[in-house]
Amino acid sequence: MSDEFRELLKRVGSGTHTSKNLTRTETATATKMMLLQEATPAQIGAFAIAHRIKRPTPEELAGILDAFEVLGSKLTVNPHHDYKPVVLGNPYDGRSRTVPVTIITALILTTVNVPVVMHGGDCMPTKYGIPLIEIWQQLGVNFSDFNLAQAQEIYDQSCLGFLYLPQHFPEAHNFVPFREQIGKRPPFATAELAWCPIAGEANLVAGFVHPPTEERFRSAFKIRGTNDFTLVKGLEGSCDLSRSRTAIIAMGRSGSDFERLLLDPHDYNLRGSDILLESKSQVISLTQEVIEGSKSQLLPAAILNGGFYLWRFGRAKSLQEGFQLAADILITGKVKTKLSQLQTLCN
Incomplete structure (x- = not known):
C-alpha cells in the first residue's frame, strides 16, 4: 500500500462537502502512481470512482496530461x-x-500534405465500441505492429502517424482492466481526448459530449499553454461532426482569442441523418465505398468533416471551398491513392 497515494485519495474521496481539489502537481503524481501501479488495486479503483464523482478541475486535468506527457511515447514533428x-x-x-x-478525414488531410496523428488501443470498456485500430486493420493498414521508430518513419513518409497504446503507452494499456472493473469511465477517459502524442507544435482536436467538458478543456489548455486547438461536440464524443444537428465548435489559435463556430450542415446542403452503426462489416464496407470514390450514403458525412477540417487547417479559404475540395479529393481517387501508399509502407 502507498501511504503517499492514500493521502491523495483521502483528499478527493471525502464526499460531496468535504472533498478537496488536488493541485496540478499532486494530480500528476497520483496519475503516475496509478499508471505505474505503485498504488494498490483497491486504491486505484477508489480514486478513479471518487475523482469521477467529484469531477476533475481544469488544474487536475492539466496534471493528468502532464503525467501522460511524461509516460507516453511521442512522435516528433517533421520539419520537412x-x-x-x-x-x-x-x-x-x-x-x-x-x-x-474519422479515418476518412485523416486520409483527406494527409492527401493534401496536412500531417495527422491518431492514437488509441484495442476494444475496451466501457462502451466496447469499434476502435480506430480495427478499422485501419480491415483497410489493410496495421499500425499495431510497429515500434516507435517504425511509427515515426511511416509518419515521416506518409504524413500519418498512429500511437498504439500496447506498443507506445503500455502504462495506459495496462490500466484497461481497472476501467472494466469499475464499470465507469474514469477521468483518464476525458484526458485522453486531449493528449498530444507528438513532440513539437501541433493542432489539437478533441471531441466532447457534455458542454462543461469543453469549458474544462479550454481552461486546462490555458494552464498548459496549449493555444492551437479545436473542440467539437461530435458524434459519441468523437471529432466527427454530425449531419443531423448544428455543430458546436470551439477554436483556439496562437495570438488570437477563442472563437465559437456554429456550423449548420443545412447551410451547405449537407444536412441529413447520421448513419446508425449495425456491424463492423457495415462500417468497413461503407468506408471502403467512400475511399473508392463511390457515391456511398456515407459520402456526405465524409465531405462535411473533410471540408471543415480542410478549412480549419488552412487548405481552403472558406467552408464552401473546403467542402468542394473534400468532394474532389474523394471522387477523383486521391484518397484511394493515399491509402495504397499506407498499405505499402505498413506491409
Missing part, C-alpha cells in the same frame, strides 16, 4: 512537412452507435 500536424483525439472505447468517418 508543409503544415503543422493535426492530432485527432477520440474516445478510446470506440464507436457503438454511429458510423465513424
